[in-house]
Amino acid sequence: MAADGIRTPNPVGVRVILITSGVVACALAWGALGLGLSDLVPTSGGLSLAGRFFARAFSPAWQSEARFVPDGTPPLLEVAFEATLQTLILGAAAMSLALVLGLALGFAASSAWWSGAGPESRRGVYGMLRRSFLPFLCGASRLLIVVMRSVHELLWAVLFLAAVGLNDLAAVFALAIPYGGVLAKIFSELVDEAPRESARSLRGLGASGLQTYWFALIPRALPDMVAYGFYRFECILRSSAVLGFFGFPTLGLYIRQSFNATNYGEVWTFLYALLILVVAADAWSGAVRKRVLA
Amino acid sequence: MKEGTAGERIEVLWQERPRDRFVRASLLAGATVMVAAWGLGDFDWSDLFSARRQANLARFLEGVRPHPLQGVAWDWGGAWTWARDLFAARGAGAMATTLGISVLAISLAGLVSLVLSLPSARNFATVDPFAAPRPGTSRGLRFGWALIRRSTRGALIAMRSIPEYLAAFLLLAIFGPTPWTAVLALAVHNAGILGRLGAETIENIPSRAPASLRAIGGRRSQLAVWVLLPELLPRLLLYFFYRWETCVRESTVLGLLGIVSLGFWIDDARTRGHLDALVFYVALGVVIVIVGDLMSSLARELLRRAD
Numbered sequence: 001m002a003a004d005g006i007r008t009p010n011p012v013g014v015r016v017i018l019i020t021s022g023v024v025a026c027a028l029a030w031g032a033l034g035l036g037l038s039d040l041v042p043t044s045g046g047l048s049l050a051g052r053f054f055a056r057a058f059s060p061a062w063q064s065e066a067r068f069v070p071d072g073t074p075p076l077l078e079v080a081f082e083a084t085l086q087t088l089i090l091g092a093a094a095m096s097l098a099l100v101l102g103l104a105l106g107f108a109a110s111s112a113w114w115s116g117a118g119p120e121s122r123r124g125v126y127g128m129l130r131r132s133f134l135p136f137l138c139g140a141s142r143l144l145i146v147v148m149r150s151v152h153e154l155l156w157a158v159l160f161l162a163a164v165g166l167n168d169l170a171a172v173f174a175l176a177i178p179y180g181g182v183l184a185k186i187f188s189e190l191v192d193e194a195p196r197e198s199a200r201s202l203r204g205l206g207a208s209g210l211q212t213y214w215f216a217l218i219p220r221a222l223p224d225m226v227a228y229g230f231y232r233f234e235c236i237l238r239s240s241a242v243l244g245f246f247g248f249p250t251l252g253l254y255i256r257q258s259f260n261a262t263n264y265g266e267v268w269t270f271l272y273a274l275l276i277l278v279v280a281a282d283a284w285s286g287a288v289r290k291r292v293l294a
Numbered sequence: 295m296k297e298g299t300a301g302e303r304i305e306v307l308w309q310e311r312p313r314d315r316f317v318r319a320s321l322l323a324g325a326t327v328m329v330a331a332w333g334l335g336d337f338d339w340s341d342l343f344s345a346r347r348q349a350n351l352a353r354f355l356e357g358v359r360p361h362p363l364q365g366v367a368w369d370w371g372g373a374w375t376w377a378r379d380l381f382a383a384r385g386a387g388a389m390a391t392t393l394g395i396s397v398l399a400i401s402l403a404g405l406v407s408l409v410l411s412l413p414s415a416r417n418f419a420t421v422d423p424f425a426a427p428r429p430g431t432s433r434g435l436r437f438g439w440a441l442i443r444r445s446t447r448g449a450l451i452a453m454r455s456i457p458e459y460l461a462a463f464l465l466l467a468i469f470g471p472t473p474w475t476a477v478l479a480l481a482v483h484n485a486g487i488l489g490r491l492g493a494e495t496i497e498n499i500p501s502r503a504p505a506s507l508r509a510i511g512g513r514r515s516q517l518a519v520w521v522l523l524p525e526l527l528p529r530l531l532l533y534f535f536y537r538w539e540t541c542v543r544e545s546t547v548l549g550l551l552g553i554v555s556l557g558f559w560i561d562d563a564r565t566r567g568h569l570d571a572l573v574f575y576v577a578l579g580v581v582i583v584i585v586g587d588l589m590s591s592l593a594r595e596l597l598r599r600a601d
Contacts, residue, residue, distance in 0.1 A: 014600035015527055018593055026401050029394035033473040046468040053464070085334075092331035099328075150583040152547045154459065155560065155576050162564055162572060163354040164347045169337050226321070233324065238457045245459065249336075255460065259467070271456075278455045288320045 053264045060272055061265030065258075076266060079254065080273045087250040087277060090168065091240035094175035095233050101148075101176060102183025108141035110188040113213035141184075148181030153239050157246050171240070171248040179236055186228050187221075194220035223292045230285035237281050241274050251277075357569030380571060384559050385578050392555040392582055395473055395548070396541035399480035403541075404534050406485040411492025412518055414446040418496055423514055424504040447493075453486030458544045462551055471552040476545055484537050491533045495526050528597050535590040535597075542586035546579045556582070 042050065064076045074082070107113075114134045151159075153175050160170035191213075199216040207215070244252025251274045258266035298306075341347065356364070360376040363369060413419045420439050421431045462479035469475045504521045512520075549557025556579050563571035 014596045015531065018531060018596070022397075022401060025397045029397040032390045032394040033398070035398075035473060039472045039474050040469070042468045043470065046470065050468045053467075088327070089331045089335040092327045093335055093337070096328035096331070146584065147580065150543075150580040150587075151576060152543050152579070154547045154550065155557075155579060158550070158560060158564055158572070159576065162569060164342065164350050167338060167342055167347070168335060169339065169342050172335075172337070226317070230320070230324070238455075242457045242459045245463065252460065256463065259464070274460075275452070275455050279451060282451070282455070284320065288317055291314050291317050 052262075053267070056264040056268050059265060060268035061263065062269075065263035065266050066261065076269060080269050083244070083249065083251045083254050083270065084273045084277050086248075087237060087241045087244070087274075090171050090243065090248065090250055091175065091233070091237040094172045094179065094240065095236050097172065097176035098179035098183055098232070098236070099229065101180025102187055105141050105145055105180065105184035106187030106191070108137055109145055109184060110191055110213075111135075111138050112191055112217055113209045145181045145184045148177050149185060150181075151178060153178045154242065154246070157243055157248075161246060166247050168248060171243050171246075171250075174243065175236055175239055179232060179239075183229070183232060187225055190221040190224045190228070191217050194224075227289040227292045230288045234278070234281040234285045238278055241277075354569060357567070358573050360570045361568070376570075377574060380574055381578070385556075385575065388549070388554065388556045388559050388575070389578060389582050391473065392545050392549070392557075392579075393542065393586075395476045395480070395545040395553075395555055396538060396586070398473075399477045399545065400484060400534065400538040400541045402477065402481040403484035403488055403537070404530075406481065407488035407492050408523075408530075410446055410450060410485065410489040411496060412514075412522075413442050414450060414489060414493040415496035416443065416493075417499075418514070418517075418522075419443040419446070422508075423517065424508050446489075450486045450489045450493075453482050454490065455486075456483065458483045459547065459551070462548045462553070466551055466553075471554075473553060475551075476548040476553045476555065479548065480541050480544055484541060488530075488533055488537060492526075492530060495529050495533075496522060499526065501525060528600070531597055532594050535593045539583075539587055539590045543583055546582065 061076060064073065073079075111134075114130055156174035156177050157171065160174050164170055194217050196217075198220065199212050202212045202216045241251040244250035244254065245256050247253060251270050255267055255270045255274075258264075258270065360373050362372050362376050417424055419442055420427070421435050422428055458479050461482055462475055465475045465479050469478070499522070503525065504517050507517055507521055546556045549555035549559070550561045552558060552561075556575055560572060560575045560579070563569070563575060
């Protein structure tokens with residue numbers, strides 16, 4: 001507190017500490033990785049490849065560029081459309097599972113609907129349940145959420161591929177588990193941070209914890225939950241495209257195949273298909289978020 | 295509202311609840327897409343539960359047991375030695391690489407986004423920054439600023455539309471499997487995201503300080519350095535740490551492409567069929583993500599409290 005009564009921020013501000021530690025962390029990272037700027041100079045092969053690849057950015061392929069096209073191969077644009085559709089299908093199917101997981105686990109991991117109850121509900125069988133089972137359920141769900149969301153969707157995919165092999169459902173589960181975990185975490189945080197005044201008035205009228213949760217807390221958090229859900233939908237489409245790199249029939253599969261066959265025009269066709277899908281989803285979810293949060 | 299029974303008043307309240315046609319249509323469309331996906335997709339449940347898949351699964355569950363303990367009784371000491379050896383041989387180094395890549399990538403992304411957010415903010419990249427447009431400015435000047443703004447915004451969208459993994463796959467062919475490939479791929483994607491968030495932060499700046507400094511003749515560069523940066527820094531740092539968490543996750547995974555982060559050893563264990571090591575490295579990935587999340591939330595908490 002300065003003498004003139006104007007509150008000054010603490011002299012060695014948090015930002016200074018954070019930025020300094022960031023710089024130190026960068027120096028340490030630089031050393032740990034053994035980086036040199038010379039590694040940033042591409043090899044001559046890499047450079048010419050980059051030239052050939054980026055030269056096709058403005059002339060994507062309209063037809064297959066493969067030297068040998070087997071009979072019955074659909075035209076390139078049809079392949080691109082089908083791959084985009086599969087990206088959307090796997091993403092949307094996974095999103096529906098993730099929403100179910102997120103809502104169920106978000107509810108189980110939240111203590112808002114049972115912890116604040118008055119003394120009258122501490123008695124009897126229900127009270128015993130409340131004291132023993134519900135805290136256990138809550139803790140177990142939180143642990144489950146951490147594990148679900150700490151393993152990246154591509155690592156879930158690697159695990160599923162090793163465990164069962166290539167099946168489109170494996171891709172759906174690989175996406176749904178981490179996305180479900182993130183949704184559960186964010187949903188329960190949003191409910192915890194929702195404005196409390198309606199919850200307090202309902203409680204004052206004698207509503208139970210569960211009633212307060214459903215009729216006062218959830219409705220207040222709902223706009224943020226909808227906004228976040230739409231944002232994650234946009235993300236899951238990107239992830240679904242990338243899963244193609246592991247052999248699932250989404251855009252990543254075709255990007256990898258065409259790139260490895262050095263058909264760079266085709267790569268750009270698929271990249272633009274991905275760009276259209278993602279930008280459209282971005283615009284849609286952005287418009288929804290703007291209206292919901294207004 | 296004041297007349298009528300409680301039931302009638304509730305009825306009125308219900309009818310007056312905020313409704314938005316577009317949001318409702320979007321919710322309906324989203325639900326339809328999700329239901330339709332299950333019908334349109336090629337989802338073979340019977341294959342998942344076929345004898346072959348079940349045999350795969352049984353083999354997997356058997357292989358996950360640490361290999362010194364396969365076929366013998368479980369022994370914690372043996373499991374500990376196995377884990378310690380794997381960690382010392384590869385795990386520790388790979389974890390350091392993974393963290394290092396994420397730190398460098400997010401720092402690079404942060405610096406680039408600081409620069410790119412300025413020309414994409416609507417109230418900054420305009421003829422009269424932080425002021426109402428004056429009549430009589432030349433059309434060419436206005437067009438020029440609009441062009442700068444729109445092309446930066448377009449570049450930011452393109453940057454964040456390409457998933458990190460895909461960007462790294464493409465850069466790999468150019469730079470080879472050096473850590474730079476992962477750093478650049480992560481930096482490009484996150485600079486796109488942080489740039490957009492930065493532009494939004496500038497557009498929503500609450501104070502009148504930039505307008506006042508502009509009114510007394512401050513240049514755009516002075517506004518950026520002396521008003522925008524100090525005033526918006528806490529907010530930008532919040533976003534920075536939040537994106538760093540995702541960088542830690544992603545840099546683990548980019549190793550699958552051949553860059554020596556944790557993902558490299560995960561892929562290595564998978565191709566060799568060492569399922570025990572595979573699961574061990576995935577677990578190390580979980581540890582590193584949790585550590586990153588804790589550090590980031592600590593930093594964000596400090597920032598919130600200082601604000």
